[in-house]
Amino acid sequence: MKLDEAQKITEGLIFAAPYPVSAHDLATILELEPVLVERIIERIREDFNDKAIMIRNVAGGYQFVTRPEIAPWIDKLGRPLVNAALSLAGLEALAIIAYKQPITKSEIEQIRGVRSDSAINTLMERELVVEMGRREGIGRPILYGTTDKFLMHFGLKSLEELPSRPDFTKLGETVE
Amino acid sequence: MKLDEAQKITEGLIFAAPYPVSAHDLATILELEPVLVERIIERIREDFNDKAIMIRNVAGGYQFVTRPEIAPWIDKLGRPLVNAALSLAGLEALAIIAYKQPITKSEIEQIRGVRSDSAINTLMERELVVEMGRREGIGRPILYGTTDKFLMHFGLKSLEELPSRPDFTKLGETVE
């Protein structure tokens, strides 16, 4: 397959997929090396420089989105606002789950210092968080973790993109 | 507003709209004459000539779609697997179509004694049967016939290889 042809197909695949497509999936369909696919995506990025849409790398895949500067115009289309803001409580719980998943409700509450049932429920309703099974042991408490929708909603490539967490266990040393 | 800017916004609007947007709607949002909007859309069409996606005028509006030539590739993306076998109704309709093609729906129904819409649809979905044009005459009903896929599946080189019906000849004798 010629590079130009591969590029065109890649463009079409990214456009048509109902979710962000990973380089791996693209490579499988195109029967090319993932490294080559990433080079192709760079070429597409350049070719769309003067267009209203651009490629975004999110939730482990690639997706076409409109450029931020035309957002005010798109708003006029009256697309339902899916991204209603979250409460502070919801954001705190989400931040904790993102870093410490899989995590139980009582562990979240210990960090936040307050009950978090309704915060967690809201996160689940909005599909930002899901139950990931249960922890072995007394009471077999439910474990929570974040979803791909969380990554997409917040424009994250993966959880690694979040700033790394200072190690609190070493605190004893610093206090001294 | 400059033409280039209007073009970019139009591109974004067509891309992001949840339905095909009409020139009228675009004109309202952009506060431009509909005639000008149509000229802008022509420009977008040209600009996307070398891209995998193009503007289609459908249902009174414009939308971006992938080009037909890359459809086979798009098809490979996340198609669900269905393992259900063909129903008895589907098999009956298939047998009738195989032997009596080209045949209309009402002829199939006459032979089977029951409505066969869903059976025929299933066969078309599975690409075992296709529309082969229309019969001349009242209502110009659609004619159905079997596909190459049908032949391939049964390992037949052509329709002549279908097992012959012994009763065809017998039928003639008895009628006589």
Place this chain on the structure above:
Amino acid sequence: MGYLVRLEIFEGPFDLLLNLIERDEIDILDIPIAKIAQEYLVYLKQMQEQDLVISGDFLVMAATLLQIKARMLLPHNPEVVATEDEQDPREELVGRLLEYKFFKEISTLLVDKWQLTATLYPRVVRRGEKKDPIYTNLIGDISIDQLAKLYEQVLQVVDDEDPVQKIHRRVSLQECIARVRQRLLAVKEGTFTELVTVKERYWVILTFLAVLELVRKREILAVQDGEFGEIYLQINPEYEEEIS
């Protein structure tokens, strides 16, 4: 007449504590516990005066602060301090505060990220835009000969029912049983509805009787989806083996 001070609402005791520490520009690693405990209690008192519900979590923290304060006031044993590092009574609290502070900062980062993402519109994938499925079982195990046989069966019904005979000729139960048996042998399984090729009361009853008879003879197996549900029929594999 008292005056109302609008109290800031805090997410929890850590949120309040952190706010006090930041307001007073205190080093979080060296919290003057007596001072902070005092301010914390003042805030709780104000909440009480304004009839705000003070959750138990706030009270637990108050108790913790007072406990740490008491431990800090205990005279140190100079010998112990000199030889071993005695644990600072604030250590656990500071650890938890730092951890909470980190996640609070992450929440504001998430807000920033969200605001940016909200300006990037992806395409709306319409619900009708479902992908065509790939049929992994296109026809089943049926061979072309079985398909031909099935065709014979279907035609036979038609032949039997030429316009003249249709009204007068009635198929016998024995004939109907033979027909149902043959059809199921050809296709292995199907539904009752599919068997009734002519939707007339006579045919429905006759076919039903035929099915009952074949079930009784254990030639076919039948399962129904509850009352008035579809009846699923299958040729009994044992019977099939027997006759082959």
